[in-house]
Amino acid sequence: MQEMIKSKLAELLSTGAVTKVIGWKRGENFYDVSPAAFESVESLADFVYDDFCGANLSKFLVKEPGKESKVAVVLKPCDTFSLNQLIKENRVNRENIFVLGVPCEGKLSEEKMRVMGIVGLTGCKVEGDKVTVETLYGTETLDKNDVLLTKCATCHSKKHVIFDELIGETGEDSDVDRFVGVAELEAMSEDERYEFWRNELSRCIRCNACRNACPACTCEKCVFDNDASGVAAKSNANSFEENMFHIIRAYHVAGRCTDCGECSRVCPQHIPLHLLNRKFIKDINTFYGDFQAGADAESEHPLVHFTENDPEPSIVKEGK
Amino acid sequence: MKLVKDLSALYEAIAAVQELYLPVENKGRVDFKLYEAGANVDIKTLKTVRSAKDFFFTQTETLMGFKVEGKNIEVEDLRPEVRPFVAFGVRGCDARSFEVLDKVFLVDPVDTVYEARRKAGTVVTLACGRPEETCFCTNFGITPEAPAGDVTTWLTEEGLYWQANTDKGEALTAAIAAVFTEGDGKAVEEQKKAISDIIAKLPLANLDMTHLEGVKEETFWGHPVWKDISETCLACGTCTYVCPTCQCYDVRDFDCGNGIERFRCWDSCMYSDFTRMAHGNNRNTQDQRCRQRYLHKLVYFPRRNEGMFGCVGCGRCVAKCPSKLNIVKVIKALGGK
Numbered sequence: 163m164q165e166m167i168k169s170k171l172a173e174l175l176s177t178g179a180v181t182k183v184i185g186w187k188r189g190e191n192f193y194d195v196s197p198a199a200f201e202s203v204e205s206l207a208d209f210v211y212d213d214f215c216g217a218n219l220s221k222f223l224v225k226e227p228g229k230e231s232k233v234a235v236v237l238k239p240c241d242t243f244s245l246n247q248l249i250k251e252n253r254v255n256r257e258n259i260f261v262l263g264v265p266c267e268g269k270l271s272e273e274k275m276r277v278m279g280i281v282g283l284t285g286c287k288v289e290g291d292k293v294t295v296e297t298l299y300g301t302e303t304l305d306k307n308d309v310l311l312t313k314c315a316t317c318h319s320k321k322h323v324i325f326d327e328l329i330g331e332t333g334e335d336s337d338v339d340r341f342v343g344v345a346e347l348e349a350m351s352e353d354e355r356y357e358f359w360r361n362e363l364s365r366c367i368r369c370n371a372c373r374n375a376c377p378a379c380t381c382e383k384c385v386f387d388n389d390a391s392g393v394a395a396k397s398n399a400n401s402f403e404e405n406m407f408h409i410i411r412a413y414h415v416a417g418r419c420t421d422c423g424e425c426s427r428v429c430p431q432h433i434p435l436h437l438l439n440r441k442f443i444k445d446i447n448t449f450y451g452d453f454q455a456g457a458d459a460e461s462e463h464p465l466v467h468f469t470e471n472d473p474e475p476s477i478v479k480e481g482k
Numbered sequence: 483m484k485l486v487k488d489l490s491a492l493y494e495a496i497a498a499v500q501e502l503y504l505p506v507e508n509k510g511r512v513d514f515k516l517y518e519a520g521a522n523v524d525i526k527t528l529k530t531v532r533s534a535k536d537f538f539f540t541q542t543e544t545l546m547g548f549k550v551e552g553k554n555i556e557v558e559d560l561r562p563e564v565r566p567f568v569a570f571g572v573r574g575c576d577a578r579s580f581e582v583l584d585k586v587f588l589v590d591p592v593d594t595v596y597e598a599r600r601k602a603g604t605v606v607t608l609a610c611g612r613p614e615e616t617c618f619c620t621n622f623g624i625t626p627e628a629p630a631g632d633v634t635t636w637l638t639e640e641g642l643y644w645q646a647n648t649d650k651g652e653a654l655t656a657a658i659a660a661v662f663t664e665g666d667g668k669a670v671e672e673q674k675k676a677i678s679d680i681i682a683k684l685p686l687a688n689l690d691m692t693h694l695e696g697v698k699e700e701t702f703w704g705h706p707v708w709k710d711i712s713e714t715c716l717a718c719g720t721c722t723y724v725c726p727t728c729q730c731y732d733v734r735d736f737d738c739g740n741g742i743e744r745f746r747c748w749d750s751c752m753y754s755d756f757t758r759m760a761h762g763n764n765r766n767t768q769d770q771r772c773r774q775r776y777l778h779k780l781v782y783f784p785r786r787n788e789g790m791f792g793c794v795g796c797g798r799c800v801a802k803c804p805s806k807l808n809i810v811k812v813i814k815a816l817g818g819k
Contacts (some may be wrong), residue, residue, distance in 0.1 A: 189806055194807040197714035237752055277510035281614050371718035371804050396732055397542045397747035428804035430720050
């Protein structure tokens, strides 16, 4: 698989069809895979596509000036939803992007291994639904499901919704119920739910990784970085600010969040931020009918598109 | 050699005489917290997510206030009251980071808030029973098998071995004397040997750093690594905020309506407004910001501090960068690898 992808990318670079490739690069060890730019066929020697290519590369297209050169990007199915959304919002120029779709069977998280107490990681082999991990302290065999990235454990689609060429075949929407976590929160009392989120958000170090990795967060100047906004902050001064940052962000990406799960993947404190976004997705589905942001690059999302049949969520709640 | 068999009794004894901070687990993540009975203490996990720098250099702290009444402005001293405390379970890398921070905050003009905390804190370090593949502290002369600190401890099958190294450490030991028994210390020697054996196998334990010795500030300015890493650097602050030695801060005013609270908070050189001045910003692109972060630790800081690197090899950036960019890659790239 990796070699097929690499040879296609080499062809694109050598024919001049693109001047740059955004892909993944092998680093120090088995899980050390960095998003990276490749500008020559030789540099592709380090290109990798394996079980640890979890990063969503769509975000890196936002920075591309776009007009003067064409860029190839390697996207997994879930990542293509993000690209569609970026195209819809005019944050990337479709004409300057060559999308090479690659299949995905779920990516792994070395952080989950660490949390399980498996440390000193030196090697990893995936066979079917088992993962064998070599460490400085011995060998462990794990269920793949237990060490999937959170976003992959509740994958919503293996279908590429936008591509110029596919390596392998595209899949189908998944029938996994990704709203189980949201339903658990909804079943809590308000106090329990508040306690749950306070415990999670109290760990926030305000590194902005969730925001900066998020393909829906593409404001040139974030309100939290803007001195003139009155809410600019480099750190959480108190619990109110810890909550506010994440709640505002969730509201701002509501209807635009494709559920790519990068926010939770990159959080150094593993705060399940995707649950905030999924609550909005679930509510939008409930009130306006099933809607998947990024499923196409044209349709308007329900929160910015009025129809006479739209329910008023607040009235729905009072009526109950 | 002093030995503690009942760790809970140790925590209770310390907490009875001073505030005790130690690694506490919360949903699989471990950070230093104030000890309270029933706390889920976890001293087996090697590294806390946040480093131990918070003990002396907190993420936010109020420095002073201005109260406005009519035409009068009253200046208030809002520096926090600092009580004696014990930082328990600090690893060797983090303990070294305090020495790095001292070079910044304890030189003239001395940072009084930092100094007060440094004086009030007793650091109890814990040998690294299970070093990890992200660790590279040995490149900086740190000894994880016997970390420096006011007290050094080793967690063994027998219990926790305890060795006071300084006056502060002796004072703490005397104050909780009832919790100790005597052990033969053989387990400590065995653990030191086991740790050294693991360190010999660590992939990052022997980095070639010779190319960084005695270089000029501008030596690596035009190096291609800055552009390489900035291509996929998300410009978040994860590396800087989990780093035990990153010491840059911003001073801001919080508008309280009838006055102002002036506070400082950690800043990150990865952020676009870092060191922005009236005339604008002297670093406008991410490759310049990346260059600043790494050269500060690898070149600028050592040049001003007798060769002491501004990195302690804790490996948190190695484990936590969302794009898997880190100082090890930079060290190798600058050396032509």
